[in-house]
Amino acid sequence: xxVNQRLEDLVKTFSDGVVSKFxxxxxxxxxxxxxxxxxxxESKPGFEIIAKITETFPSVNIEWLIKGKDPMLKTPGxxxxxxxxxxxxxxxxxxxPLYDFExxxxxxxxxxxxxxxxxxxxxxxxxKCDGAVHISGDSMYPLLKSGxxxxxxxxxxxxxxxxxxxxxxxxxEIGGDLLTLVKYIQRSDEGNDYVKLVSxxxxxxxxxxxxxNIRALAYIKAxxxxxxxx
Numbered sequence: 001x002x003v004n005q006r007l008e009d010l011v012k013t014f015s016d017g018v019v020s021k022f023x024x025x026x027x028x029x030x031x032x033x034x035x036x037x038x039x040x041x042e043s044k045p046g047f048e049i050i051a052k053i054t055e056t057f058p059s060v061n062i063e064w065l066i067k068g069k070d071p072m073l074k075t076p077g078x079x080x081x082x083x084x085x086x087x088x089x090x091x092x093x094x095x096x097p098l099y100d101f102e103x104x105x106x107x108x109x110x111x112x113x114x115x116x117x118x119x120x121x122x123x124x125x126x127x128k129c130d131g132a133v134h135i136s137g138d139s140m141y142p143l144l145k146s147g148x149x150x151x152x153x154x155x156x157x158x159x160x161x162x163x164x165x166x167x168x169x170x171x172x173e174i175g176g177d178l179l180t181l182v183k184y185i186q187r188s189d190e191g192n193d194y195v196k197l198v199s200x201x202x203x204x205x206x207x208x209x210x211x212x213n214i215r216a217l218a219y220i221k222a223x224x225x226x227x228x229x230x
Contacts, residue, residue: 106171
């Protein structure tokens with residue numbers, strides 16, 4: 001069964017098979033869901049759609065939706081769920097997808113296409129997270145080191161949603177290259193149209209870049225370090 005067929009099963013289960021009703025429940029356009037139905041062009045549901053589904057219908061097993069691993073629902077019964085707006089409060093249980101960042105070929109593509117999942121991370125009482133990736137480099141050392149896993153929440157409104165001084169995973173155009181970085185984001189002396197990217201490592205100098213150069217942004221909620229493989 002394809003991911004499109006599984007999405008169709010969710011529409012039948014939660015919205016009586018009515019695509020427009022399902023789209024309204026999760027807060028997206030009718031067209032976006034209709035294009036994913038079997039028999040249409042069968043677009044794959046991206047990161048944002050999957051996040052909205054699991055936030056609106058918490059009983060849905062994300063591993064079933066993405067990989068087809070039974071069961072469809074975490075617990076039986078309770079066919080219908082009340083809609084609640086997504087928040088950043090801690091949740092008792094969530095399966096956070098760990099993505100193969102290299103296979104995803106960049107943060108922007110990762111956010112638009114929820115594929116290349118290596119596994120799922122389960123840590124109780126974490127804030128709501130959208131995904132996790134391994135990081136590389138030493139710019140945030142010793143707080144983070146290469147190989148650590150960071151768990152993040154995607155930022156949709158980049159211009160208006162930055163929490164100054166917090167740590168972010170971002171994709172930005174710098175010197176003509178599109179780079180993926182983990183940095184603190186601070187206000188820039190260059191003005192409101194710029195941000196300052198700051199490292200934890202004292203040997204990495206801060207850099208000011210135009211805000212418009214940030215192509216994708218995610219707020220880092222937590223990190224995991226593996227100190228031994230045995």
